[in-house]
Amino acid sequence: MTSGTTAPVLRVENLVRTFGGVKAVNGVSFEVMPGELKALIGPNGAGKSTCFNMLMGQLKPTAGKVFLKGEEITGKPPRAVWRRGVGRTFQITGTYQSMTVAENVQMALMSHHKRLFSILPHAYKVYREEAIELLDVVGMADQADRACAILAYGDLKRLELAIALSNNPHLLLMDEPTAGMAPKERINLMQLTADIVRDRGVSVLFTEHDMDVVFAHSHHIMVLNRGELIADGNVEEVRNNPKVQEVYLGGGTLYKQEPADA
Template structure:
């Protein structure tokens, strides 16, 4: 299997706080991998380092064999990494199609073009991407009035604009209704299969994680405590203790109550 993303000994320290500490893992081509863990475990910090929003204190991140550690987000994106955010970051003052067109304009390096009208550029490509996420019928609506689930799908379409080899999705289903969650994750799984790309995502909803992830990593207090298949992780004693819970933790207290 080809390794797309290789993370070695990644660390981030804020003063004395070790938010992420010596994290090492790989993501293979065509793999849908989840990163889970309690709030404050360092998932977001980890993600922000992978995408270049934060500079790591130590360690190395390489993409398809190339060292991308500490590069700014836009350089990492140009090397084929798409990203969706926990809190959606779309352009509120544009239409749905224009949001995707903007990413395509950037991908084709036409940002500083001053002759053409932007809303006419790469419209067909944008509609094709919107078709994939099932948003083509809303292409000309204002982004500001979209429902939350639709915004998430729009973000996914934007993330596909540069033909990525790797997608990073930070809590893709947060704030969605259960049915919508299932739909979005199924969509993601289809995209992974059809385009043979890799996805690394963080998630709180264990149903989503266990149903869709090929492999699961568990982060706790900045350290990776498990990395394996759903069954392996589910049966890992340490994971049960710190995150999933096994019902034994409060045995002592139960006696009091």
């Protein structure tokens, strides 16, 4: 992970979102650095999804600012944010079930390159090689011609990750990436994500409920509670933070994963 005086990929300043009289997000500020894998955690209703939706443009902030590589993107629509280099995966996958694995990635590539007019009549040829390369990154090149409708859930998650990489993002937002996955699939997907961070230099901000996943792979962790950021630090700092322990375990100590040979 790059550190020091390097400028952040994402900078969030005093972000606020209200719904009526309720502040779902209240004065949240943070940074994500180049090559950083950062977790945003918190109990249900803490404001994580609201925060994500403001970063990606699905929601406009009531107040505050969002900067991507120094450019303000506050309130810009999702397409504009995506075109500036932000990819996103969702808790519930949204692939085209009637298409093949490769065709799903090709559609994303055509959109990125502003060539959606190429859909007819020979779309299956457009950006085929680039799609296979992205599928190879996530370990699915050998399934390129399979229909999405018959994929296992873990494979759909990996396909969605390939689609999210189609715009060569500076920042990848991953909303509950391991939700609904078996334990081994969770480990494999997050290790894949960590490899992408290392090999491609992509910064990742992800939400997650599985604390084993969070502690095993995050460089830094932020904790939201009732819309406010109560902790932002490395794994040990957050694990030992009294406020975090109170939120998660009523004052108990957060589980510390022991080495495999312990």
